Amino acid sequence: MKKLAIFASGTGSNARRIIEYFSGSGMVEVALVLSNKKDAGVLEIARSHGIPAMVFDRKMFYETGEVLDALRVHHIDFIVLAGFLWLAPPPLIAAFPQRMVNIHPALLPKYGGKGMYGMHVHEAVKAAGETETGITIHYVNEHYDKGDFVFQMRCAVLPEDTPADIARKVQQLEHQYFPEIIAKLVSENAA
Numbered sequence: 001m002k003k004l005a006i007f008a009s010g011t012g013s014n015a016r017r018i019i020e021y022f023s024g025s026g027m028v029e030v031a032l033v034l035s036n037k038k039d040a041g042v043l044e045i046a047r048s049h050g051i052p053a054m055v056f057d058r059k060m061f062y063e064t065g066e067v068l069d070a071l072r073v074h075h076i077d078f079i080v081l082a083g084f085l086w087l088a089p090p091p092l093i094a095a096f097p098q099r100m101v102n103i104h105p106a107l108l109p110k111y112g113g114k115g116m117y118g119m120h121v122h123e124a125v126k127a128a129g130e131t132e133t134g135i136t137i138h139y140v141n142e143h144y145d146k147g148d149f150v151f152q153m154r155c156a157v158l159p160e161d162t163p164a165d166i167a168r169k170v171q172q173l174e175h176q177y178f179p180e181i182i183a184k185l186v187s188e189n190a191a
């Protein structure tokens with residue numbers, strides 16, 4: 001059984017899908033949920049599934065190594081970032097080479113980088129008059145949204161779509177594909 005950790009600081013809808021997808025799977029156990037927000041929705045989701053959760057601050061992430069320690073204590077094999085915005089520190093990247101992925105709500109390399117998250121992404125897609133957008137699942141490296149791509153899926157942007165409409169379409173893709181791509185990666189890559 002491979003052990004997965006999820007970092008999430010938004011509403012946690014992707015984290016919920018991932019937790020539900022693997023619940024009782026016998027293949028992957030979501031063994032730790034981590035957030036830098038003490039009121040993140042994902043913490044309640046973790047609690048209701050009996051999954052250990054950890055809230056951390058910048059110091060614990062970047063200086064003391066407490067986050068990395070917790071990942072080791074829980075024997076984590078693979079990390080998923082699902083709505084987590086802090087840049088991963090080098091020791092974390094080194095400890096999980098090709099074993100840490102992020103999901104981005106656009107077709108990278110477009111609409112990525114610092115500050116490109118949430119509705120900012122969909123507003124930029126709309127403002128540029130794009131006719132399509134989508135999701136990108138990629139490995140995490142030391143730059144925002146720059147790791148090797150693992151998977152992309154597209155959806156149409158219609159002229160009448162608002163940024164909120166685009167967000168809904170993209171979220172549907174995320175919920176549909178992220179858990180199964182994680183399952184594939186974990187079976188191929190986890191140590």
Ligand code: GRF
Pocket residue numbers: 008009010011012013014015081082083084103104105118174
């Ligand atoms: C998703 O759109 C994901 O692409 C991005 O952050 C958002 C998280 O949404 N990285 P949720 O908290 O899972 O609902």
